Amino acid sequence: MDSSTISRVTGLGSVLLKDFKQVTSGSTWENAQRYCKEHFNDLATIYNQTQADTLYLKPYMAWIGLHRETSTKAWVWTDGKNHGIEWGWQEPKDNQSCGAIGYHYHYERKIYRKNCEENLFFACKRNTTGYPFIKEMMTWSQAEEYCNNSYNGLASFATWNMTFFSEQNFPIWIGLHRNGGSWKWSLDLEEDKHWNLSNLSNDTTCVTISSIKKELATNNCQTQLPFLCTKDNMVLVKENKSWEEVFEHCRGLRSSSTSNIHFNLLSVKPGYEHTYVMNKVMKADTEEVGSLMLI
The missing domain is CATH 3.10.100.10 (Mannose-Binding Protein A, subunit A)
Structure with missing residues (x-):
């Protein structure tokens, strides 16, 4: 994921x-x-x-016509042209053999290696101009078949020309x-x-x-x-205690994995934050619950 x-x-x-x-x-x-x-x-x-x-x-991932050949392990475009590749920050893994473009904050676009069996949006290529964005989620091979049948294959393009991937x-x-x-x-x-x-x-x-x-x-x-x-950063203690006992209990807790994490009684504003906390409290097993906050 x-x-x-x-x-x-x-x-x-x-x-x-x-x-x-x-x-x-x-x-x-x-x-x-x-x-x-x-x-x-x-x-x-x-x-x-x-x-x-x-x-x-707004962020999304979309398949494009880039994949790694099984025999040569080389990355190629489905249209057979050498458009160049500029990868994103993600490190490659053995099961990541298909290319996808990631649309992020501030119109940032990068190409990533992805597991071909993930379900992502995808872009096809027309004979003339344009790259139809398909708002259905498929595996890379399913997307390739769809684009081959309905258009002219998955989108292939020079990596500097990625501006056609826009907000969706x-x-x-x-x-x-x-x-x-x-x-x-x-x-x-x-x-x-x-x-x-x-x-x-x-x-x-x-x-x-x-x-x-x-x-x-x-x-x-x-x-x-x-x-x-x-x-959220809230932990429920399913024990009946007085307020003073709860206060001492919370302050005395320590994280088993991170020594920098400390606990305290939770303070929350009115509104949907209060509603959110009360919803979680209602799911507890005891009538009174001490709420903790990570700080």
């Missing part, structure tokens, strides 16, 4: 740090949920339009889905009228947010799409 730079969301004076991690490789909604739970906290919960508008979701408005999986007749987040919490969901189709149960317009929409849950995970 490949992911973009984290977008941090925290209010002035708040000590709750809540990060969003955008994964640019495609996955079904269920697999995206599983990945986020394993590597972060969960698929993203976005509480309102105001919060959504603070997120930078594409869907991204988030944690909202239809469950038991109502719209719920992956955290198993019901959406509480912060979003206008009247336009969402009841025929499909999984929800995306668009990368530029930040609009919610439903999509087939089996569709391969990039997704957004969430991670």
